[in-house]
Amino acid sequence: MIRPRDETRRDELLAAAFDHAATHGLATLSLRPLARAIGTSDRMLVHYFGTKDELIAQMLDRGKPSIDGLLAASPDLTPGALAHHLWAQMTGDGQQAPRVRLMLEAMALALHQPTKYAHVAATAHRGWIEPVTDALARALDVGHSDAAARATLLVSGLKGLALDVFVTGDRARADAAATLLIDAATRGQ
């Protein structure tokens, strides 16, 4: 190869595209407005990513590891405290909430466009379920299958509650439900 690809520029564009999608949504995403917003052209997005679908797949893949940081950042907290922290991050004003919204949108779009979104949505979703399963299995000293059920209750249940709070804005009701859910998922035996 005479001249290597500019991977740095590519990563910059992917990050900017992800941020844009996280705040503006996937369903209405189109190349020209996206490119204009992040300071490039549709021509270049196709140049770096091939197709729009490929760009979306790589964007969603990029947003996946965000839960590892949360789990690793506070290894000494109890599972319950960690889960409450997770819930606060999912529904708060930080940078996690837009990612959660993006994943929820991807999962919902996968319902009727499986070939386009199902794989990336499932991959991204498992990227949350599996680390939480491992963490719960360790912290609660339960079997893998029990831990998987608890992790599913935590991650998917909290996602449903997050959707509720995003749409209805009724935070108090959702907080109470989240507390019930976290108790159930982290209770011994």
Add this chain to the structure above:
Amino acid sequence: MIRPRDETRRDELLAAAFDHAATHGLATLSLRPLARAIGTSDRMLVHYFGTKDELIAQMLDRGKPSIDGLLAASPDLTPGALAHHLWAQMTGDGQQAPRVRLMLEAMALALHQPTKYAHVAATAHRGWIEPVTDALARALDVGHSDAAARATLLVSGLKGLALDVFVTGDRARADAAATLLIDAATRGQ
């Protein structure tokens, strides 16, 4: 008025459009393919409904998944048994599942297109939360606020789990999580 509007035809078209949207999704819905599929023309959809957005709003309003029927049909079941029945209906092959999927999609789309979907999504959502709150308050003899938290956990939590099972296909893990969730939501105090 010389000739009255044909409300019958309008209702037929609305029902057919709803069925089509429930199986093919909202995000990619467009007038021409929809019209072709239900035996009319985009011209007539605009004639009867004014705009595409108005058609969508009326479709979602019409197709609110009806939990009332489920609650009224089996008034003698325990809340736990009712909730398991609800879970089976949401994720099964009956006619509730497509409606649930449509509502999930509408809620997800409302995240980033609030003016277009938020009202219908929130309305449909409250149409589930409130009856379940009342039913739980009666059956468990708990206060309204406690019942609201439990109802939220049930309805929104199960929606999150349903999204999980739709996307990952891992029904066993989701069923186990649903059982944990239902226990937590219906346990006495």
Add this chain to the structure above:
DNA sequence: TTGCCAATGTAGCAGTCGCTACGGTTATGA
């Protein structure tokens, strides 16, 4: 230095979008 190829701009293609203008047909209340 030179030759290759990534990077990037400009135009444009074929298709779809929501929606409308126009005109003809049909049913119905007056």
Add this chain to the structure above:
DNA sequence: TCATAACCGTAGCGACTGCTACATTGGCAA
């Protein structure tokens, strides 16, 4: 009966879609 408005087909508008062809520039390796 007849005027009027609903009904409905055909055609098309302007905007947008993902994507591509073509040309030019510029940096790196040989």
